[in-house]
Every structure is written in C-alpha cells, then in structure tokens.
Amino acid sequence: MSPRVCKACGCAEIDLDQARGNAVCTSCGSVLEDNIIVSEVQFVEGSGGVTSAVGQFVSSDGPEKAPLLGSGFHTSIGKESRAQTLQNGKRQIHQLGSQLQLNQHCLDTAFNFFKMVVSKQLTRGRKMAHVIAACLYMVCRTxxxxxxxLDLSDLLQVNVYILxxxxxxxxxxxxxxxPAIGEIKTHDH
Known part of the structure; x- marks a missing residue:
C-alpha cells in the first residue's frame, strides 16, 4: 500500500483514528477520509471476559488491518475533526509560546486568533506550524x-518570508x- 499524502498540504503525516473511522492530516487538520467502513468483523474474548471487535478497514487506499474496534467505533461527521484541530492548535500554541516565554494572556489571545482562523477555514492548504506561528506573531505585534x-522562523526552522x-x-x-514594529504604546498626558 502506498503511503497516504494529504491532498490539501502534501504532508505524509496522517493520523488514522481507527476507533472513529477517520484519517486526519496532523499538519493542517484536514479530514482525508471519514466513515471508513469495515469489511468483516470478528469478536474475540480478551482477559477478564471482555469481548472486542476485530476487523479490517476498507478505505480508498485499500485495506488496512484494524487491531481493535471496540465499543467506541462510530463515524465522524466533522465536529470531531474541528475539535481535534483546535486541541492540536492549542497544544502547539502553548509549546511554541512557552519557548518564546509568552505569558498566559498572550497564549490565550493567540488561541482566540487560531479559533477565528479555523472558523473561517483559513487553515486549508497551509501548514499548521505556519498558522500557529502567525497567530503567535499577531499577539506579539498587538x-x-x-x-x-525571525524568532519564530528560527524556532521552526522555516523561511521568514513564508511566515x-x-x-x-x-x-x-x-x-x-x-501595529508596526517599533511602535511604542505610550499615553501622553
């Protein structure tokens, strides 16, 4: 089977959540596949008499072995994907923001910017790290x-012009x- 590649950003890091039946790009958060169906299901008894379903996922890329479906198997309609994108974004904002030694107010504001970006669907076709860096830089400027x-560019090892x-x-x-760089917030009395 050939490796999966995100059609939106070209990233090969795809999270196949077999319990939810979806494939999500870890870079941009795009849902590549959802409602992945199971071709056959068998039930096996585990330790303590717990019964689990074992099956084989059928997707557009071909079959991929699913170790355990469990009782949590259900289809995804997109809310989980958005929630997962927001959760990943918050985690990455905190990681990168802590490296910049930003306070909690700045991190919260950056996350609010990120939520706005996600709600306007501006993450599509963009690398998540670039979007996170832009949200943090918006906070730095405001x-x-x-x-x-350049500080964010150095941390991420990304071209400053792309960011x-x-x-x-x-x-x-x-x-x-x-505000423009170098603009100082002062109050004249």
Whole structure:
C-alpha cells in the first residue's frame, strides 16, 4: 500500500483514528477520509471476559488491518475533526509560546486568533506550524512584546518570508490591526 499524502498540504503525516473511522492530516487538520467502513468483523474474548471487535478497514487506499474496534467505533461527521484541530492548535500554541516565554494572556489571545482562523477555514492548504506561528506573531505585534518574526522562523526552522506571508494574509482576513514594529504604546498626558 502506498503511503497516504494529504491532498490539501502534501504532508505524509496522517493520523488514522481507527476507533472513529477517520484519517486526519496532523499538519493542517484536514479530514482525508471519514466513515471508513469495515469489511468483516470478528469478536474475540480478551482477559477478564471482555469481548472486542476485530476487523479490517476498507478505505480508498485499500485495506488496512484494524487491531481493535471496540465499543467506541462510530463515524465522524466533522465536529470531531474541528475539535481535534483546535486541541492540536492549542497544544502547539502553548509549546511554541512557552519557548518564546509568552505569558498566559498572550497564549490565550493567540488561541482566540487560531479559533477565528479555523472558523473561517483559513487553515486549508497551509501548514499548521505556519498558522500557529502567525497567530503567535499577531499577539506579539498587538501586545507589543519584543519578539520578531525571525524568532519564530528560527524556532521552526522555516523561511521568514513564508511566515511573513502567512501572517499578513491571516491578519488581513481577520481584520487584526497589528501595529508596526517599533511602535511604542505610550499615553501622553
């Protein structure tokens, strides 16, 4: 069987959640397949008399062995995918934000930006790391932290111009007025 590749971003890191019957790109959060059906099911008795279903998934890429379906097997309609995208985004924001030593307020604000990006479906076709970095940089600009886009570029080992392009697009689409670099927030009396 050939390895799965995301049609949206080209990433080969695909999370096949056999319990939910879906395949999700770990990079951009796109659902590649859902409602994966089972061709045959057998029931086996495990330790303590627990019965589990064992089957074989049938997908567009061909069969893939499913070790245990269990009682939690159900089809996904998209809410799980969005929730999973938000959960992964929050985790990545906290990881990258802690490396930048951002406070909890900044992390929460970045996550709010990320939720807006997801709700407007702006993650499609973009790498999740780039979107996360852009959301964090929006916070850095709006809160006036001393971080530069180059700091995020160095942490992620991504070209700064690619991150800049993502940042500009997302801030424009979300109508976020990010102050120019070097603008100091002062109150004249």
């Amino acid at each position: 809160e006036g932290t001393p971080h530069m886009l 800049g392009k993502t940042f500009l697009l997302l801030s424009r689409e979300l109508y976020i007025n990010a």
